[in-house]
Amino acid sequence: MILREAKVLKSHGIQYIPDISTVELTPLFRGRPEISSEITTEEGRYVSGLCPTGAISATPFSIDLGKCVFCKECEFAISNKIRFTNDYKIAANKREALIIEAGSVNPMVLDANEMRKVIRDYFGHALKLRQVSAAGDNACEMELNASGNVNFDLGRYGIEFFASPRHCDGVVITGPVSENMAEPLQICYDAIPEPKLVILVGTDAISGGIFIGSKALNRSFLSKYPVDLYVPGNPVHPLTFINGILSLIGKNNK
Template identity: 45%
Template sequence: MNNIIINRITQGYRTVEFPSDKIQLPEAYRGRPVLNQDAADEDVQKVASICPTGAVNLNDRTLDLGKCLFCGKCQFIKQNFIIFTRDYRMFALKREDLIIKDTLKEPDTSSLKSIKKLFGKSVYLREVCAGGCNACDADINVLNTPVYDLSRFGIKFVASPRHADGLVITGPVTKNMELALMKTYDATPSPKFVIAVGTCAISGGIFRENEEVVGGVDKILPVDLYIPGCPPHPFTNLYAFVKFFK
């Protein structure tokens, strides 16, 4: 016990101030992408041909962030169509808003007043891994650590859907998890909301064409919040949660 106390004193205050302009992510981090519509057709075709999930549409020169893996393959070839910034602020309230022609716009959260009125200053979430690789789950779990401290915003995770106000879902929803997910949703009291975290939960990701997956949460459940990424950075999740609820 003494060692724990000594370590805590030595480490000092570790919680990150949020929101803050001081947050600097590593240069290798790939955040909100920006598209150059003045790029040559050849560059767009190069990016589209190398994208493993078909996130780039050649006809209207758009990028579907719900399919993008942020893998960076397009950054390793010579092209002038897409670059990734270090901006972690990414979320959408509608699936179609993730299809961008320049960059992802900040959603209008004024329509969320009813949610804030319903749930007040505290929200309880139940997290469900619907067949993912656990990367998204790991970056959700760290939100409960002293560094991110999600609970300071009144947002907490619970063990039972019967105690939850909404579901946070990861993974492409495998056929083996489909029934379990539906039962979890039915067990969550109404009114409730659904949050799809990560590319797999939004579109199925690299598993979207597999016969053993549903291919995205919104194929079977209504989704109220989409958080893109593979996986989304903890700051991305934190930002989306706080904006959605607060």
């Protein structure tokens, strides 16, 4: 038996990623888009008509990562003007910062001026989060679980997901928030002591994504409270989530 265990351990090797801020993802990964400033109005109109979630505005041209489902159809249509890079650091603490304009090639960083002071004062060293899936499709949920696995190891930064909202510092919401989940989400939020964070994970949570317009949603909760972090993705990659949270609480990535 010990021999078998040794074999498994040997094959398993060392899995954790030492520095999660410098990982290079596979070239095809769909992250932060770059848009040529030479994109024409006709091209803009064409791809905005193609976009399944209305994430593209034609004039002036921009892609809203809060609505984008990262299907990359706009890039396939005009690949000389739009390119989804494999840059996974796409979280933002302002909703407007998710809107990528033509010509912008800068990495996305959080705006420290817009951040509530209590966040770094209270949560800079340890952060316990309560996750609520409010009609999420289980892809973002699985990626949040993966954030704590042997590869990404979120726990090393003192950040953990917890069961009881009373022991938590904030709520991480996935999914477009269904009518049937509206009340449980509210009850959970109310049970978390002040001060508390609200973090939206995934395009569905940020804007409703492909479910915009469905009668089965009730997103009124989201207009009641300030959102501290938007993490776009379909689903969100663990690296996007972890880097976003670390920037929010001002922790060194190492």
